[in-house]
Amino acid sequence: MTTTSESHEPGRLLYDPATDRVGEYRDRAGPYVMLRPVGGGAEWQADPEKVRPATDRERIGAGVRAVNQRARGVPSLPPPLDEASRPPRPVPGCAACLELAERREAARVAYDRSAETDANVLLRQHQRTEHRA
Incomplete structure (x- = not known):
């Protein structure tokens, strides 16, 4: 099915059979139409006589692929800290707690994670032995 360029509106989703992709119509560039992947990315040129409006299924599929690709690119958040994994707080007024903190x-500050962990372990041990409630 072919369409004329008059039916191409910016933002309209079109199917390009040459690349088997759905793209958002951006503009014309010489004899071609410029399409951009759903969700963003590098534009590509397509033959205006070959592209057609995307079907509902093609639009949904392109949207799902864009969401999946975006989700893979975003680093996952670390799990929330529980009380046992939080750094211990020094007991107010305790010089040993303050020194370890x-x-x-x-x-x-020195990005020395090993020494930071050691200080946390020592602070927990100190609190267990000296500040047991």
């Missing part, structure tokens, strides 16, 4: 902060 300062050691942890210095390690964090």
Whole structure:
């Protein structure tokens, strides 16, 4: 099925049989129409005599592919921290807790994750033995 360029409106989804893809009509470039993938990406040229309006199924499929591709590109968020995985808080007024918390902060600033973890372990051990409620 062929269509004339008069039926092409910016944003309209068209099927390009040459690439077997659905694209959003952007504009004309010389003898071609410019299509952009659903969800964004590099435009491509298509023969205006070959493209046709996308069917409902093709539009939905292109939308699903765009959402899946976007989801793969976004880093997943870390799981929420539970109380056991949160850094321990120093007990107010305790010099040992304060010293270990300062050691942890210095390690964090230096991007020394090993020393930061060590300080957390020592702070937890100190709190278990000295501040047991």
